[in-house]
Each structure stands twice: as C-alpha cells, then as structure tokens.
Amino acid sequence: MQEFDLVIIGGGPAGLGAAVAASEQGIKNILILERENKLGGILNQCIHNGFGLQLFKEELTGPEYAQRFIKMIESKEIRYKTNTMVIDLNRDKLLTAVSKADGIFTIQAKAIILAMGCRERPRGALNIPGTRCSGIFTAGTAQKFVNIKGMMPGKNIVILGSGDIGLIMARRMTLEGAHVNAVVELMPYSAGLTRNIVQCLDDYDIPLMLSHTVTNIVGKDRLEGVFIAPVDENRKPILEMEKFIPCDTLLLSVGLLPENELSKKASVKLSPLTSGAEVDEGRETNIDGIFACGNVLHVHDLVDHVTEESYIAGKAAAKFLKGLRKRSYVIDVIASEGIRYAVPKYINPVNIEKDLELSFRVKDICKDHYVSVYFDNARVTHHKKKILTPGEMQTVKITSEMLSTHSHCRAISIRVEKE
Amino acid sequence: MEQKALVCIGCPLGCRLEVTIENSEVLHVTGQSCKKGWAYAFKEYTNPTRILTTTVVVENGYPEVASVKTEKDIPKNKLFECIKELKEVSLTAPVHINDIVITNVANTGVNVIATTNCEALDTK
Numbered sequence: 281m282q283e284f285d286l287v288i289i290g291g292g293p294a295g296l297g298a299a300v301a302a303s304e305q306g307i308k309n310i311l312i313l314e315r316e317n318k319l320g321g322i323l324n325q326c327i328h329n330g331f332g333l334q335l336f337k338e339e340l341t342g343p344e345y346a347q348r349f350i351k352m353i354e355s356k357e358i359r360y361k362t363n364t365m366v367i368d369l370n371r372d373k374l375l376t377a378v379s380k381a382d383g384i385f386t387i388q389a390k391a392i393i394l395a396m397g398c399r400e401r402p403r404g405a406l407n408i409p410g411t412r413c414s415g416i417f418t419a420g421t422a423q424k425f426v427n428i429k430g431m432m433p434g435k436n437i438v439i440l441g442s443g444d445i446g447l448i449m450a451r452r453m454t455l456e457g458a459h460v461n462a463v464v465e466l467m468p469y470s471a472g473l474t475r476n477i478v479q480c481l482d483d484y485d486i487p488l489m490l491s492h493t494v495t496n497i498v499g500k501d502r503l504e505g506v507f508i509a510p511v512d513e514n515r516k517p518i519l520e521m522e523k524f525i526p527c528d529t530l531l532l533s534v535g536l537l538p539e540n541e542l543s544k545k546a547s548v549k550l551s552p553l554t555s556g557a558e559v560d561e562g563r564e565t566n567i568d569g570i571f572a573c574g575n576v577l578h579v580h581d582l583v584d585h586v587t588e589e590s591y592i593a594g595k596a597a598a599k600f601l602k603g604l605r606k607r608s609y610v611i612d613v614i615a616s617e618g619i620r621y622a623v624p625k626y627i628n629p630v631n632i633e634k635d636l637e638l639s640f641r642v643k644d645i646c647k648d649h650y651v652s653v654y655f656d657n658a659r660v661t662h663h664k665k666k667i668l669t670p671g672e673m674q675t676v677k678i679t680s681e682m683l684s685t686h687s688h689c690r691a692i693s694i695r696v697e698k699e
Numbered sequence: 700m701e702q703k704a705l706v707c708i709g710c711p712l713g714c715r716l717e718v719t720i721e722n723s724e725v726l727h728v729t730g731q732s733c734k735k736g737w738a739y740a741f742k743e744y745t746n747p748t749r750i751l752t753t754t755v756v757v758e759n760g761y762p763e764v765a766s767v768k769t770e771k772d773i774p775k776n777k778l779f780e781c782i783k784e785l786k787e788v789s790l791t792a793p794v795h796i797n798d799i800v801i802t803n804v805a806n807t808g809v810n811v812i813a814t815t816n817c818e819a820l821d822t823k
C-alpha cells in the first residue's frame with residue numbers, strides 16, 4: 281500500500297488549483313487521481329472563451345485555462361495518475377482506485393481533497409413522458425461529441441433548459457450548421473449568465489421560450505419531434521396551448537448535480553441545499569482532514585471562483601498536515617430570507633487570518649434590493665444591488681474586524697431585503 | 700435622441716447598459732462598472748465584433764479535432780464565413796497551443812490559433 285500526505289480526487293481546475301496551493305505551502309508528497317485520460321476536467325470540452333478574466337486578466341478558452349494549471353503542476357513536479365478512477369474511500373482516508381496500468385490498488389492518505397466536479401441531470405431525473413427513442417442527449421454529452429470527437433449528434437435541435445451549457449451548445453450547434461429551433465425554459469428566467477443569452481442566443485436569433493416546457497417526446501427509433509407548452513405560475517403545463525416542434529435531437533441542460541458518491545462512502549455530511557458537503561471556512565468537511573472544493577461542493581458558474589476556492593482548500597489542507605488548523609468555537613452561516621444557500625456552512629474564527637468571503641445564491645430574481653449580513657441580530661453590512669439572479673453566484677465579505685467586534689456571535693445570516 | 704438597452708458581454712458581470720444615440724452616434728453610456736463597457740457599447744452600435752471559437756480536424760491526431768479561436772475579435776457578420784474557411788482546413792498532428800491555423804481568416808486581418816495540444820497517434 282502506498283502512502284501520501286495529500287491525495288486529490290479529480291484533476292479538473294478544482295483539483296489542480298488545490299494541488300498548486302498545497303505545494304506552494306511546502307507540502308511535497310501530493311498525488312492527483314483523474315479518471316479521464318488527461319488533466320483539465322470539464323474545461324477540455326469547453327472550447328469557448330470566457331474563462332480566467334478575473335484570475336489572469338485575459339479571456340481564455342477552457343483548454344487554455346486548463347493548460348496554465350497543467351504547466352504549474354508539471355513545473356512543481358506534482359505527481360498525478362490519469363485513467364485512474366477512485367472507487368472507494370473511507371473516513372480513515374484509505375482509498376481504493378482502479379486503472380488499466382495498475383489494476384486495483386489502495387492508498388493511505390493523511391489528508392484528502394474531494395474535487396470530483398459534477399454531472400448533468402439525465403432525462404430519468406425529469407419525468408418527461410413519451411417514447412424512449414434515440415436523439416436525446418445531455419448538453420454536456422453533445423458538447424463532448426462535437427468538441428472532442430468532432431461529431432454532430434443531430435441537425436434539427438430543441439434545447440430544454442437554459443443553463444450555460446445549453447446556451448453555449450445552442451451557439452455551437454448553429455455554427456456547425458444545425459438548426460436550433462428554440463431553448464425552452466421552465467422558469468420565468470434563464471439559469472445561465474446574461475452574457476450567454478446575448479452572445480449565444482440573441483446573436484443567432486434563437487428564441488428563448490421562458491415559462492415553457494417539453495410535454496411529450498415523439499419518435500420510433502429516432503426522435504421525430506417534441507410537444508412544448510407554456511406553464512402556469514405553479515409550473516403546470518397548460519396543455520390546451522401545446523404545440524409540436526419537429527426535431528431530430530433534444531438536448532437537456534436542466535441542471536448539474538455534485539458527484540458525491542465517494543463523499544457519502546466516507547461519511548461526509550452533505551447539505552440538502554447544495555447537494556455538496558457541509559464545510560467550514562477552510563472547506564474542511566465534518567471528517568477531519570477531508571476537504572472539498574469546486575463543483576463537487578456547490579455548482580459554480582465561473583471557473584475563476586472554482587480556482588479561488590481550490591486555493592482556500594489547498595492551503596487549509598497544508599495547514600492541517602502541519603498541525604496548524606484549529607477547530608474550536610464555530611459560527612453558523614445561515615441562508616436567511618431570499619437566499620437559497622451559502623458556502624461555507626461554518627466559520628472557525630481562530631483560523632481567519634484576514635478577510636473571508638461567503639458565496640451565496642438568491643432564490644428568485646430581485647431588482648433594487650439590498651443584501652444584508654447580520655451577526656446574530658445586528659445588521660453589519662447592507663449593500664444595494666441593481667439586480668440579483670439565481671443564475672449568478674454572489675459574494676459578501678466578512679472582515680476580521682467584524683469577527684472581533686462580534687466575538688460572541690453564534691450565527692451570521694445573509695438576507696435579501698427591500699430596504 | 701434615442702435610448703438603447705444593451706448587456707455588456709465584456710465579462711461575466713454582464714452590466715446592463717443604457718446607450719444614448721443621437722444622429723447615429725453614441726453620445727452617452729451609463730450602467731457600466733468599468734471602462735470596457737463604454738468601448739463595448741460603442742463597438743456594438745457601430746461594428747459589433749466577437750471572438751470565434753470552433754474546432755478543426757487533425758489528421759492522425761489525438762483527439763481527432765483541435766479547438767481553435769480567432770486571435771482577436773472579428774466582425775459579427777463574418778462568423779459564418781470564417782467557419783466555412785475553417786471547415787476546409789485539416790491540421791497534421793502534433794498541434795500545439797498558439798500554433799497558427801490560418802492567417803487572415805475571411806480577410807479580417809486576424810489569425811486563427813490553436814487553443815489546445817493534440818498529440819500524434821502512433822502510426823506503427
């Protein structure tokens with residue numbers, strides 16, 4: 281059995297960033313395990329630009345962003361194994377992995393960072409009636425076909441769900457010569473970034489049908505078309521207004537789910553709000569020495585935020601390995617009125633060196649509202665926002681001064697307020 | 700005087716801009732959080748441009764296609780012409796990040812470069 285100080289599961293931007301950060305803190309014995317044949321994660325198939333504006337101050341494509349980190353991994357001589365899938369993990373940080381080259385093997389780690397990313401919700405999770413014909417793909421699978429294999433999954437397309445992957449694929453398929461009939465979205469707003477609606481749909485006159493859904497799927501072997509209908513305020517389809525759109529391909533972009541099977545095996549406590557682990561300010565889970573970052577923790581819209589979070593986890597893991605991390609009196613972070621979730625879930629004030637950021641998403645679109653932070657019942661910050669949408673992650677800053685002023689505080693809550 | 704609403708695509712913030720136009724000229728822009736917003740509004744009104752990203756075939760390469768991009772933004776109405784030119788191109792592996800794929804694509808004066816590495820497959 282091999283032994284490592286730090287094992288990182290997943291070689292996407294989260295895993296790579298965490299490895300770089302831990303190595304910069306002097307941790308030497310690091311191993312990254314990745315099940316695909318190369319490092320970079322989902323970025324390898326995201327060939328569009330729009331990555332790294334915050335971190336590198338230039339607009340990179342996904343593969344270019346990944347390459348910057350792969351270079352750092354190589355120059356720091358951090359070890360990694362590709363084509364290697366972790367199949368088991370326990371709370372004592374003993375893990376089992378499998379690869380063609382090594383067969384099944386076990387590794388004992390002193391600390392672990394979970395960075396397995398997320399996967400897309402499949403059709404099964406949706407309950408759309410109709411036949412089981414071919415021609416139905418998740419948008420991410422279609423993206424892999426087109427961008428990695430150079431194959432088109434179809435010619436005449438309907439996209440269900442307006443998440444960023446769906447929007448990006450609407451443009452990509454159009455550029456490749458397909459006809460995209462519409463992007464159909466159940467909610468009254470898009471789940472994707474506004475800039476993607478502008479540059480992926482509006483640029484190509486692709487209609488975005490808000491408050492609509494697919495009600496039936498028609499086709500024998502191959503998809504022949506879908507029925508769509510508007511929905512009422514309870515999201516129930518208004519079937520009298522149903523209409524048929526002929527198409528050979530339906531792409532689903534209906535949300536991402538953090539991939540936490542391994543976390544569960546290690547008894548990591550998951551949050552029902554994020555489907556990711558409940559973590560503290562260092563992204564450490566309830567299990568000592570097991571950390572999590574990136575999309576496995578909560579779904580991020582921007583890779584820059586994934587990288588920031590991975591640095592936090594990598595540094596905290598390094599501190600843990602040096603015996604410098606403390607867990608003592610904790611403050612709860614509460615997603616209060618108007619907030620869907622906030623990360624982290626707990627703060628150990630003793631570990632805060634400078635400032636700390638809380639990430640959160642709102643429940644609904646709000647215009648001209650305030651985001652407030654309360655330390656118990658005292659409102660400490662209060663900022664007006666022109667627009668808040670569930671599709672765009674927000675942050676608030678907590679300074680060490682605030683923490684020392686409210687040193688007996690039990691809970692910090694974030695709220696959306698009218699005034 | 701005419702008011703136009705635009706969303707800046709300069710970065711993920713996606714600022715909502717209000718553009719004031721008089722005699723076909725951009726007079727005034729509000730709503731931007733940085734300097735880029737003004738430049739974007741001006742360009743979007745006079746000559747909208749975009750970065751194009753797509754893939755080209757790589758002979759004997761792994762993976763079989765390489766991702767590419769225009770080095771700079773190109774006029775929006777040239778996007779499909781560029782795609783057409785790129786369909787005619789096939790590269791030979793190995794391909795490296797920043798390799799030039801074609802120069803002066805669709806007469807835009809802009810080069811198309813590779814954004815990924817593709818290894819050569821063993822031919823033995």
Ligand SMILES: Cc1cc2nc3c(=O)[nH]c(=O)nc-3n(C[C@H](O)[C@H](O)[C@H](O)COP(=O)(O)OP(=O)(O)OC[C@H]3O[C@@H](n4cnc5c(N)ncnc54)[C@H](O)[C@@H]3O)c2cc1C
Pocket residue numbers: 289290291292293294295313314315316320321322323326328329330331332364365366367395396397398420423444445448539542573574575576580581582583584586
């Ligand atoms: C289609 C799409 C478009 C996007 N567009 C943008 C954009 O324009 N701009 C932007 O900034 N961000 C964008 N993002 C967001 C950003 O790319 C992601 O948030 C980021 O890549 C997530 O990083 P990650 O490392 O957490 O996950 P991933 O990149 O998914 O990496 C996780 C890795 O873990 C591996 N893994 C999982 N389980 C195991 C296991 N058991 N054993 C071994 N390995 C395992 C996987 O193979 C994978 O490589 C986009 C995301 C998607 C999906």
Ligand code: SF4
Pocket residue numbers: 707708709710711712713714730731732733734735736737739
């Ligand atoms: S104005 Fe500046 S901050 Fe706002 S979206 Fe454009 S580039 Fe981003």
